[in-house]
Amino acid sequence: xxxxxxxxxxxxxxxxxxxxxxxxxxxxxxxxxxxxxxxxxxxxxxxxxxxxxxxxxxxxxxxxxxxxxxxxxxxxxxxxxxxxxxxxxxxxxxxxxxxxxxxxxxxxxxxxxxxxxxxxxxxxxxxxxxxxxxxxxxxxxxxxxxxxxxxxxxxxxxxxxxxxxxxxxxxxxxxxxxxxxxxxxxxxxxxxxxxxxxxxxxxxxxxxxxxxxxxxxxxxxxxxxxxxxxxxxxxxxxxxxxxxxxxxxxxxxxxxxxxxxxxxxxxxxxxxxxxxxxxxxxxxxxxxxxxxxxxxxxxxxxxxxxxxxxxxxxxxxxxxxxxxxxxxxxxxxxxxxxxxxxxxxxxxxxxxxxxxxxxxxxxxxxxxxxxxxxxxxxxxxxxxxxxxxxxxxxxxxxxxxxxxxxxxxxxxxxxxxxxxxxxxxxxxxxxxxxxxxxxxxxxxxxxxxxxxxxxxxxxxxxxxxxxxxxxxxxxxxxxxxxxxxxxxxxxxxx
Numbered sequence: 001x002x003x004x005x006x007x008x009x010x011x012x013x014x015x016x017x018x019x020x021x022x023x024x025x026x027x028x029x030x031x032x033x034x035x036x037x038x039x040x041x042x043x044x045x046x047x048x049x050x051x052x053x054x055x056x057x058x059x060x061x062x063x064x065x066x067x068x069x070x071x072x073x074x075x076x077x078x079x080x081x082x083x084x085x086x087x088x089x090x091x092x093x094x095x096x097x098x099x100x101x102x103x104x105x106x107x108x109x110x111x112x113x114x115x116x117x118x119x120x121x122x123x124x125x126x127x128x129x130x131x132x133x134x135x136x137x138x139x140x141x142x143x144x145x146x147x148x149x150x151x152x153x154x155x156x157x158x159x160x161x162x163x164x165x166x167x168x169x170x171x172x173x174x175x176x177x178x179x180x181x182x183x184x185x186x187x188x189x190x191x192x193x194x195x196x197x198x199x200x201x202x203x204x205x206x207x208x209x210x211x212x213x214x215x216x217x218x219x220x221x222x223x224x225x226x227x228x229x230x231x232x233x234x235x236x237x238x239x240x241x242x243x244x245x246x247x248x249x250x251x252x253x254x255x256x257x258x259x260x261x262x263x264x265x266x267x268x269x270x271x272x273x274x275x276x277x278x279x280x281x282x283x284x285x286x287x288x289x290x291x292x293x294x295x296x297x298x299x300x301x302x303x304x305x306x307x308x309x310x311x312x313x314x315x316x317x318x319x320x321x322x323x324x325x326x327x328x329x330x331x332x333x334x335x336x337x338x339x340x341x342x343x344x345x346x347x348x349x350x351x352x353x354x355x356x357x358x359x360x361x362x363x364x365x366x367x368x369x370x371x372x373x374x375x376x377x378x379x380x381x382x383x384x385x386x387x388x389x390x391x392x393x394x395x396x397x398x399x400x401x402x403x404x405x406x407x408x409x410x411x412x413x414x415x416x417x418x419x420x421x422x423x424x425x426x427x428x429x430x431x432x433x434x435x436x437x438x439x440x441x442x443x444x445x446x447x448x449x450x451x452x453x454x455x456x457x458x459x460x461x462x463x464x465x466x467x468x469x470x471x472x473x474x475x476x477x478x479x480x481x482x483x484x485x486x487x488x489x490x491x492x493x494x
Contacts, residue, residue, distance in 0.1 A: 026059070026061055026065055027061075027065045027066070027068040027069040027072065028069075028072065028394075030055070030059055030061070030065070030066065030069040031069040031070075031072040031073050032314075034049070034069070034073060034079075035073060035076070035078060038078055038079075038089055038091075038092050039092060039093065039094045040094075041092065041094070043089050044089060044092070045089050045090060045091065045092055046088065046089060046090075047088065047089045048085075048086055048087070048088050049070070049079060049086065049087040049088065049089065051086055052066045052067060052070070055069075070087050072394070072398075073087075074087075075398045075474075076397065076398040076401040076402065077090070077091050077398070077401050077402045077405045078090065078091050078092075078401060091401070091405045093400075093401050093404045093405070093419065094419075097404075097407060097408050097411070097413070097415050097416060097417040098414075098415070098416045098417070099247065099248075099416060099417070099418070099419060100247040100278070100416045100417065100418050100427060100429050101247070101416070102244055102245065102246040102247070103223050103224065103244055103245045103246075103247075103278075103461075104244055105223040105242040105243070105244065105457070105459055105461060106242075106459055107241065107243075107259070107262075107263075108241070109218060109239040109240065109241055109263075114227075114454055114455055115231070117437060117452060117454060117455055118227055118231070118455055121134055121440065121449065121451055121452070121455070124444055124449055127447075129447050130444075130447050130448070130449050131447060131448045131449065131477070131478065131481040132449050132469070132472070133448065133449055133450050133451075133468045133469055133481070133485075134449040134450050134451040134467070134469065135449070135469055135471070136276055136277075136337070136424050136425055136451075136467070136469045136471065137336065137337060137341040137424070137469075137471055138337065138338065138341070138392065138396075138424070138471045138472075139471060139472040139473060141472075141473045142391075142392060142395050142471075142472070142473055143339065143340070143388075144339075144384065144388045147379070147384050147388075148339065148340060148375070148379060151375045151376070151378040151379040151382070151384075152371065152372075152375040154375075154378050155371055155374035155375040155377075155378050156371055156374075158374070158378075159370060159371065159374050164370070165370065166366065166367045166370070167197075167367045167368060167369075167370040167373060168367070169358060169361065169362055169366070169367055170193075170195070170196050170197070170358065171195065171196060171197025171198075171347065171368060171373060172197060172370070172373035172374050172377050173192065173377075174374065174377035174378065174381060175197060175345070175347075175373045175374070175376055175377030175380070176192040176193075176195040176197065176347070176377075177192040177377075178377055178380035178381055179192075179195050179347055179380075180192045180194065180195060181380075182380070182385075183321075183349075185316050186308065186316050186317065186318045186319055186322055187318055187322040188319065188321055188322055188331070188349075190321075190349050194349045194351075194354070195347050195348075195349055196347060196348050196349075196350060196354065196357055196358055196361060197345065197346070197347045197368050197373055198332075198334075198346040198347055198348060198361065198368060199344045199345075199346065199365065199368055199369070200334050200336055200344040200345070200346040201304060201306045201332050201333055201334035201336060201346040202228050202229075202232070202346075203344075203346055204332035204333070204334070204346045204347060204348035205228075205229060205232070205269070205302060205304060205332050205348075206232055207348065207350075207357045207360045207361060207364075208302045208330040208332060208348055208350060208353070208357065209232065209233060209236065209238070209267070209269075209302065210236060210360055211330075211350065211353045211356035211357050211360060212266070212267050212300045212302075212330070212353055212356075213236075213238055213266055213267050214237075215236060215237030215238070216237060216238075216239070217238055217239065217266040217267070218238070218239040218240070218241055218263055218264060218265055218266060219233060219238055219239070219240055219241070219265065219266060219267045219268065219269055220240075220241045220242075220243055220256060220259050220260075220263070220265045220267075220268045220269070221240060221241070221242060221243065221268070221269045221270065222242070222243060222245040222250060222251050222270055222271065222275060222278075222280075223242030223243060223244070223245050223457060223459075223461075224242075224245070224277055224278065224427070224453065224456035224457050224461075224462055224465070225242065225269075225271075225275075225456055225457070226271065226276045226277070226304075226456065227455045227456055229269055229304075230456075230457075230458055233269075234458075240458055241259055241263050241265065242457060242458070242459065243255050243256065243259060245275075245278060245280065246280060247278045247279070247280055247418045247419075247427065248280055248281075248419070249280060249281075249282060249283055249286065250270065250272065250275060250278075250280040250281070250282040250286070251270060251282070251290075252286070253286055253289040253290045253293055256268065256290060256293060256294070257293055257297075260293075260297050260299060265299055266299065267299060267300050267301070267302060268294060268299060268300070268301045268302065269301075269302045269304070270282070270290075270301065270302075270303060270304070270320075271303075271304040271305075271306070271307070272287060272303055272304075272305065272308075272319060272320055273305055273307055273308040273311075273317050273319065273422065273423075274307035274308070274310060274311070274420055274421070274422040274423030274424075274425075275307075275423075275425075276306075276307070276423070276424075276425055276467075277425050277427050277451070277456050277467040278418050278420075278425075278427045279418045279419075279420025279421075279422070279423050279425050279426065279427065280418075280420075281311075281317055281420075281421055281422060282320075284317070284318050287318060287319070287320045287322070287323060288323045290320060291320050291323040291324055291328070291329060292323070294328060295324075295325075295326045295328045299328075300328050300329070300330060300353065301320060301328060301329045301330070302330045302332060303319060303320045303321060303329055303330065303331050303332065304332050304333075305319045305321070305331055305332065305333045306332070306333055306334060306336070306337050307337055307422060307423040307424070308333070308422075309338055309389055310337065310338060310389075310392065310393060310396060310422050310423050310424065311393065311421065311422040312393060312396070312397040312400070312421050312422050313421055313422070317422075319331060321349060324351060326351075326352070327351030327352035327353075328351060328352070329351055330348055330349070330350045330351060330353055330357075331348065331349040331350075331351075332346065332347070332348045333346065333347060334346030334347065335376055337424065337471075338388075338389065338392060339376070339379070339385065339388065340372075340376065343369075343372040343375070343376060344369065344372065345368075345369075345372050345373055345376045393422075395473070396422075396423075396424065396470065396471065398474065399470040399471070399472070399474050400420065400426070400470055402470075402474045402479075403426060403468065403470045403482065404417065404419070404426075406479055406482040406483070407426075407428070407482065407486070409486075410482055410483045410485075410486030410487070411428075411485075411486040411489055411490075412430075412431065412486070412489060412490055412493055414430075414431035414493075415428060415429065415430055415431065415489075416428070416429040417429070424469050424470060424471040425467055425468070425469060425470075426467070426468040426469075426470060427453075427465060427466075427467055427468075428465060428466050428467075428468060429464060429465045430464045430465070430466075430489060430493075431464070431493065432464070432493060433463075433464065434464050434489065434492050434493065435463050435464070436450065436452040436453050436454070436463065436464060436465060436466040437452040437454060437463070438492075439452070439466065439488065439489065439492065440452050440466070442488050442492075443484075443485055443488055446481075446484050446488070448481050448484060448485055450466045450467070450468060450485070451466060451467040451468075451469075452465075452466050453465030453466050453467070455467075
């Protein structure tokens with residue numbers, strides 16, 4: 001083959017790839033438009049959708065493109081195909097179940113020990129054959145493991161001493177450069193020197209808490225809140241004030257201002273995008289107001305943005321760090337929820353507290369794992385991460401809708417449920433006095449693991465709530481597990 005032929009083949013390949021990408025975006029946009037009409041009740045349950053040929057003519061798209069859009073809506077459980085009749089709307093997630101209300105924790109520092117419960121849940125979900133609704137990470141079958149393995153092999157080949165040498169204290173340069181590059185997706189405008197790598201997001205949060213507080217200080221957080229933060233804060237002698245939290249919008253900046261005046265708050269911790277466990281996403285105007293308030297009061301903010309890339313809308317939501325002009329926000333994240341949980345690769349952009357964080361990292365670990373950082377840096381640099389994220393978001397959005405449909409169908413009508421716009425998590429509130437720790441034990445007899453609500457607070461609250469993860473491949477087995485869980489709940493309500 002001569003150079004001209006090679007060039008023509010390359011150009012043909014490039015054009016075909018561009019056409020395939022354009023077609024993918026087109027069918028996703030058509031599906032999104034129909035989904036929007038279903039959620040807003042323009043298309044009601046039972047309505048027949050336009051025929052494939054009619055929609056093809058309307059959008060000037062191929063029949064195969066329209067079919068792909070309908071297949072996507074089918075995978076989300078929103079429509080179904082009826083032989084010789086067409087496609088019909090069968091589910092609207094906005095209709096049911098009822099939504100959770102804003103939390104109302106006691107506005108005083110509380111202490112509770114649930115170590116035994118957390119230890120039990122974590123131990124049990126490693127048993128074989130368990131449906132792991134309690135585990136808030138993506139299942140291996142929805143991760144690009146083969147491509148990730150290639151990045152690991154390439155990293156080991158390129159690293160000095162095949163990755164056995166210590167990494168730079170601040171972290172792998174390629175990885176930090178790629179993290180800084182992706183920050184422009186949410187107006188973060190970070191530089192690679194702003195980033196300090198850590199062993200996962202929890203390690204980043206731990207360094208941040210130690211850098212800005214001392215034993216006896218009070219920190220404010222959302223309620224309910226990820227139990228790992230509660231336990232670590234307690235372990236270093238901090239007091240925790242849990243603030244009222246709306247399941248859609250999170251903590252109100254006005255409530256933060258009141259808490260600062262009344263409780264001498266020294267730091268705040270919030271999961272601003274698709275929080276664990278309620279799934280809320282703080283509106284951008286609230287993020288901006290919060291950053292301005294905390295800068296004025298001299299109160300640092302630790303922002304856990306672990307789930308920000310897993311959004312279901314048109315674009316990634318901004319972070320509080322997007323509005324940080326004073327270096328007062330310590331922005332923490334990782335790839336544990338999107339790519340490789342076991343690699344334990346995380347990071348923090350610590351602003352004006354960076355030197356303190358680097359010192360803590362030096363004292364506690366000297367450096368972070370060389371090969372894993374290099375592999376993730378390589379994976380991000382190839383552009384594979386964005387491609388993977390698009391597929392992951394589609395899968396998780398479908399899962400969220402399927403879980404909501406199944407819960408509406410199999411659980412008691414009295415339950416309440418969050419409606420997240422991203423992330424992995426549903427927060428379920430049961431009626432009456434059902435204790436979800438007891439429910440956990442009964443569900444485990446059927447090899448179903450849930451996370452009881454009591455794990456996510458230091459107060460005597462949320463005993464009738466539990467967390468469900470939908471970070472897995474939707475299968476008939478998963479639906480059967482949800483149906484069994486609904487049966488158990490109904491039995492306990494009698």
